[in-house]
Amino acid sequence: GGQQQRVALARMLATRPGILMLDEPFSALDSHLKGVLEQNLVSLFEAYHGTILYVSHDIDEALRFCDRIAVVEAGRILEIDSGDELVNSPQSEAALKLSGCKNVTPAQPRGPHEVFLPRWGVTLATEQPVPVDVKYLGVRAQYLTRGEEGQRNCFRMRVDRVSDARFERMCLLGFAGALASSSPDSEMEFLHSHVFWRVPKPAGELPGRL
Numbered sequence: 001g002g003q004q005q006r007v008a009l010a011r012m013l014a015t016r017p018g019i020l021m022l023d024e025p026f027s028a029l030d031s032h033l034k035g036v037l038e039q040n041l042v043s044l045f046e047a048y049h050g051t052i053l054y055v056s057h058d059i060d061e062a063l064r065f066c067d068r069i070a071v072v073e074a075g076r077i078l079e080i081d082s083g084d085e086l087v088n089s090p091q092s093e094a095a096l097k098l099s100g101c102k103n104v105t106p107a108q109p110r111g112p113h114e115v116f117l118p119r120w121g122v123t124l125a126t127e128q129p130v131p132v133d134v135k136y137l138g139v140r141a142q143y144l145t146r147g148e149e150g151q152r153n154c155f156r157m158r159v160d161r162v163s164d165a166r167f168e169r170m171c172l173l174g175f176a177g178a179l180a181s182s183s184p185d186s187e188m189e190f191l192h193s194h195v196f197w198r199v200p201k202p203a204g205e206l207p208g209r210l
Contacts, residue, residue, distance in 0.1 A: 005029070005037055009044065020048065023055045038064065059087070059100050071095045096138040102196035107137035119192050120175060125152050141170070141198035159207045160194060169206050171197040 005025060012020065025041070026034045038061070045052060045065060056062050062069050063083040070080045073094040079086070090096045096104045107115040109130045115137055116123045124137070147154035156176035163170050173195040199206055 006040070009041075013044075013048075018050050020050065020052045021055075022053070024057065026058075026061065041065065057098075059098055063087070071098055090138070093136045096136060099138075100140075101138035102141040102198070103139040104136055105138075105192070107134050109134050120195070122155060122175065139195070141196040144173075144195070144197045157195070162208055164201070167201055169199045169201055171199060171207050173197050 054065050069083055069086050071078045071094050078092045078094055087099045090099050105117050105119045107117055110116045112129055113126050114123055115130055157173040158176055159171050160174045161172040
């Protein structure tokens, strides 16, 4: 696979094109080979003096290679911005999801610094002012922490599902008092009503299903 990708790049460069167009060039490679070829591509991009259009569903790839990132949904460009702005200040639901945010939910303004989240049935306080036309809120799974009752934005939760990767455990948290359901017929409803929590391993006592 890696050799095929290198040959394809060589053929493309041999014609001295004015524009390079790459559509998910690493989609079928394992992580080690992908990392090696990404470094090859970084060197190529630095030496190439022209426009490069890079298509990817992987936000980390886009951040490594691209000066500007366009978020495309249903054939329309929703926003174009730098990688940092897109990750830290996304302006659409699609950008929120593309940035890797696991917890994206509809939101309704409740005040200058409060939003109501109907799927979760809770109201959150925010540091930044809430736009009057806000429609979605995103909470990154790795930013969630254990809290003490009475703290701002602290809720009683239960762990309904866990799954492990190499270096982290992903927990699906349900709000205490809400009825848990994991039947296949209601899987999407189950996911929408839960919060993803990413916990590094090892991290002392890891949460398990309750």
